[in-house]
Amino acid sequence: MQLCVALDLPTKQENLDLINKIKEYPIWLKVGLRSYIRDGEEFLKDIKKINPDFKIFLDLKLYDIPNTMADAAESIMGLGVDMFNVHASAGKRAMKEVMDRLGLYENRPIVLAVTALTSFSEDEFSEVYEDSISQKADQFAKDAHESGLDGVVCSAYESKSIKNITDKAFMTLTPGIRPFGEDAGDQQRVADVAYAKSAGVDFIVVGRPIYKSQNPSEVVKKILEQI
Numbered sequence: 001m002q003l004c005v006a007l008d009l010p011t012k013q014e015n016l017d018l019i020n021k022i023k024e025y026p027i028w029l030k031v032g033l034r035s036y037i038r039d040g041e042e043f044l045k046d047i048k049k050i051n052p053d054f055k056i057f058l059d060l061k062l063y064d065i066p067n068t069m070a071d072a073a074e075s076i077m078g079l080g081v082d083m084f085n086v087h088a089s090a091g092k093r094a095m096k097e098v099m100d101r102l103g104l105y106e107n108r109p110i111v112l113a114v115t116a117l118t119s120f121s122e123d124e125f126s127e128v129y130e131d132s133i134s135q136k137a138d139q140f141a142k143d144a145h146e147s148g149l150d151g152v153v154c155s156a157y158e159s160k161s162i163k164n165i166t167d168k169a170f171m172t173l174t175p176g177i178r179p180f181g182e183d184a185g186d187q188q189r190v191a192d193v194a195y196a197k198s199a200g201v202d203f204i205v206v207g208r209p210i211y212k213s214q215n216p217s218e219v220v221k222k223i224l225e226q227i
Helices: 012-021 033-050 066-077 092-102 122-129 133-146 156-165 193-198 216-226
Strands: 002-007 028-031 055-062 083-087 110-114 151-153 171-174 203-206
Touching: 002 012, 002 216, 012 033, 012 216, 028 033, 033 055, 055 066, 066 083, 066 092, 083 092, 092 110, 092 133, 110 133, 110 171, 122 133, 133 151, 133 156, 156 171, 156 193, 193 216
Parallel strands: 002 028, 002 203, 028 055, 055 083, 083 110, 110 151, 151 171, 171 203
Antiparallel strands: none
């Protein structure tokens, strides 16, 4: 299991300050919508300047018509990131088109599909998808696996079932990790590191428990010790 730190701070400089405090650790960094829209490709370059060994997860959750998603995925290839994601609900044809396009390249990033956002409660999810989270997450994971993707984004509670119906090597990345029992915030389906580990999770994403700490480096160290 690997740690991915979410860079969700209000300014580019705050994110860079955080990165500098944890630059000695072998971790992934997640660049989401706000940070990428605000700071762009230059921010990705700044991360690599601090530590060229950092792995970058570009969390943009592509969701559009198949050709547009494939075009966007091909553009992401030029950014030098190590992982990005799409929405599984865009459908198998879109996911296959993305993977077919990326198949033209020798070294492509890891590609994950978002199943159910961890901010969804069961009732909220049912209103949108007319199904339970567990059943729909399983279906989305099967679709992603059959489309040639490397894994999915899900909560820790869906990870074990997804691996059982796809493949043990099919990756799961789980947001909403609260390593030391912190407040859930706007997340609904949160878990601790021990549970994620027992569920076979490959990547855990931790944001607020790290960047709201007075000593982010110590928190990262403790999480890596748990892993």
